[in-house]
Amino acid sequence: MTQPEGKQVRNSSKTKKVLHILLKVIVAVLIVILLFIATVYTVNKISSHSEQKRMEQYGQHVSVDGKQMNVFIQGQGDETIVILPGYGTAAPALDFKPLISELIPDYKVVVIEPFGYGLSDLTQKERSTANIVSEIHEALQSLHVDRYFLMGHSISGLYSLAYVNQYPNEVKAFIGLDSSVPSLSEQKIDSSVTEPIKWFRTLGFARIQLKLSADPYDGLPYDEQTKEQLNILLRKNMYNTTQLNEAVSMYSNFKAAEQLTFPSDLPVLFFVQANHPVTDRWIPEHEKQIEKSVHGEMVLLDAGHYLYRSHPKEISKKIKDFTSGIK
Template sequence: MNVTDTVEIKNGTGIRRKRRLWLKIIGGIFGALVLFAGIVFIVNVISKGVEKKKIEPYGQYVAVDGKQMNVFIQGSGEQTIVLLPGQGTPSPVLDFKLLIDELSPDYRVVAVEPFGYGLSDKTEKARTTENIVSEIHEAVQQLGIDRYILMGHSITGLYGVTYVNSYPDEVLAFAGIDSSVPNQPGMDVKLPLKSMQFLQQSGLMRLLQKVSGDPYAGLDYDEHTKEQVRLITNQVGSNATLMDELKHLGSNFKNAELLTYPQELPVLLFVQSNNEQNKQWVPLHEAQVKQSAQGLMILMEGSHYLHHTKYKEIAAEFKAYMKKIQPFE
């Protein structure tokens, strides 16, 4: 055996040793990731069971389509406001708490938690606009309410325009809180629904929420309310009903893009003035209020969740608007 052969053998042995070392390192990293994922999953399952017992019921249940839908009623005013949430809001009632407290001295406020939200049941029925609107209407009927003002945040702008056209003899006025516009651009995007469900079911979403901080920090919600929202968020987030609503988001917008508010319906829109992602946000709402003979747009600087910080202003402006418009028949 010559020197060259000896060197080749040593080199081959060295390469195999390095390969085995790298395989051990990669195997170790993979094993650590599997262990970490397993711990996160188990902690999530155990935590959800413990947290579910800590959730304090609120509101009352009404029977809708053979299931239970949660509604919360506060105030005893002559006129009723039916309050609807933005898409994916875990606990609509608690999220609207500050605004409800401001409105309820003068109005009866009925906050509805659609299926999949808050304390309401989930449903396997497709989350089309028609089904969602029909279910909310059935809940309102179960409460014996036949004339009311429809108010809501974000996605309510999409569902609301269908609602007021479906039940024109019931809805007295519409008030949107940075509400969606049926013809707004970019709503045909494909969302990573499976990834979102994986994050929730694996427990990684809980971990991300833990390290990202409290979204209600610095707001006027009391600590007990914030804790209850956190508990409900961990139970509700990315459930199958909400995921199906997101699945139908593009088609729901597409089907409603030509819908407008009835001219005789009073329409009040509170609109975020500083929406940097959509430069057409204000013009889109300007066009909407012109559909109503008594339309009014009020610009407010803040986040998309205007009612988190501008709840006093929203309530005051809403009350002033309701006094100005023509009396209801």
């Protein structure tokens, strides 16, 4: 049965009103979203500018591949320990402070801040193991550091594996701090994955992410001034292009290291977390790395991945015992 013409007109008018209201709601929501994004962006820009003024310089710059790499040196010991950071460590020289404080009475400690870390420049050069190793070596050569114990945390264990094979006459021993092993590879990350992350950082949402995250230094032996500087540098370096490029190169770097082993005559000391939260192969794979070493040891710690933050005294004491007989 056909509706009367007047009723059809009224229904059409109601539909138009509903659509008009819906359109207004959509526009209002879009405006709110855009205002929110604009606010986040503006606050991040203002905050970053303010933090730039409060950022304190430390260490010294050395020229590497035409750019400036920051290196922190402390201690007057006869023996030298070179420290390499794990992936994404915002400010290595400050992050390792508890362990450095324990080591400097007996060693000269050299902390390398690779490109994209701490106060070092960014670089667009591929973050292959070969390039990273070459840059670290160039920095040490410019400082005339040519005999040393090499210490690496996390992913630097992978880079160090290539390093000790390339420069066997310089490295006296390797010390791994929950260091990565080639057989436990990271997942492959495509560059298309990192593009949205760049926008996330540029728009200022990384700052919000950090605000909502737990303080990684809470309850640990860091003074308030150091924690403030760590947080400033965390916001400065988080998701920067160099670190994102390193993430994209990580899978191929693991694959390239699969055939590498530590030289059998190189002393190797591992500090490993006793209870890895993801894999039960963590300890066995580290054991395999030193099974042919004439001087290999592994120390298990009831700690998280950043075990040097929570157990600096135990680590330092063991390092002194381990290196005392190495010439």
